[in-house]
Amino acid sequence: MTGKLTNAQIAWRAAQDIHDGAYVNLGIGFPEMVARFQPKGRQAIFHTENGILGFGEAPAPGQEDWDLINAGKKAVTLKPGTAFFHHADSFAMVRGGHLDVAILGAYQVAQTGDLANWSTGPKGVPAVGGAMDLVHGAKRVAVITDHVTKDGKPKLLDRCTLPLTGVACVTRVYTSLAVVDIVDGRFVLREKLPSLSFEELQSLTGAPLHLDGGVADLTCPEV
């Protein structure tokens, strides 16, 4: 393999597709990074499951208010225009089709749009949080992920082998090597690292990559 994007660069790429004024939910952990890379002149409004719209970035250490946290239980801040609401309203926003984009992490994504991102199997204590709700209702459900697992196995598959979070829910995948859309049960390659051939990318992908028009170069600044 000839290089890959860092997590920050994957987050940067995903951020380029978020329009000004979009209502956005970012999953806990890696997806939260997307908020750092909003293009100049655009302002998304971030939603968190525990009942805040339009919150700001993390406060300085020592300035936390623990009544003002995000879904990852991290402290956030108020901004002009912040709104609070209860949990049932929060998930009405999610399921009711009011969010423009949800960006989530993944263990596996299938060409059908199925997503597995909540459980690695029956061991330990199961925990789902809002993952199963978030995959339904947002106008776009995008995934950001490394293209392969830590031991080099494809994460983009013909079908998921891990427990599903949702069926036919993902519409776009931003990986460390490519941007892939899911259209009619197929992976459609939109962008790839210029240093990587189509054949190399296909060999790292667990289902056929289809072409629909040209494939753009996936280029990101150092971030």
Place this chain on the structure above:
Amino acid sequence: MDKRIENLAQAVADIPDGATVMIGGFGGSGAPIELIHALIDRYLATGSPRTLTVINNNAGNGHVGIAAMIEQGMVAKMVCSFPRSADPRVFTEKYLAGEIELELVPQGTLAERIRAGGAGIPAFYTPTGFGTDLAKGKPVAEFDGRSYVQERWLKADFALIKAETGDSLGNLTYRMAARNFAPIMAMAAARTIVQVSHAVAPGGIDPEAVVTPGIFVDAIVEVPNPAQEEDLNRANAHYPEVAA
């Protein structure tokens, strides 16, 4: 009518063994720590209440609040979406030892089941969970070409919640994101007990600002300057305090 109660011990005195108790809060935000600790005090003094079913988003963090209830052995079952936290050891050890039951519910489904319980809707259909392990055995139906899972309402005998300001009629406001599950739990419980940071007379809350109308509230107890679970955990607090 005056829903104010003198003290915390009195506020939680009627919760019996085997009760189902909704407890407000998302992690530490909104957790009614003083009400929970009053319930633990009663259990330590009398052996009751025990074999409780607790409904909360999480399953406790550290050794205070819900984690302390579980650690003391008061909880038979947790209904929650995310039984993990910065320090989930208390729940994890009991769960892996088979000493506590877990009903895992997707967070939005948990919220809507509680809302439905308070609104008199016995069941509803949601897209959440369709085709996943958490929908196994549940009725499925198609509406406008899309598949949905039937979920049932969730009600409780008691709700313990924290609010910012409450008047003696039970009207409540909350502080920032601490409201989370509290307004819907107040609706879904047969008896809702609220700790408020500020108790005021009727008229002390602007009617336009009321979040939970008093009809959903049964008892108010004033707890000025309530503890934050996150602060307690950062100080490695235990409840009851471990003798040095």
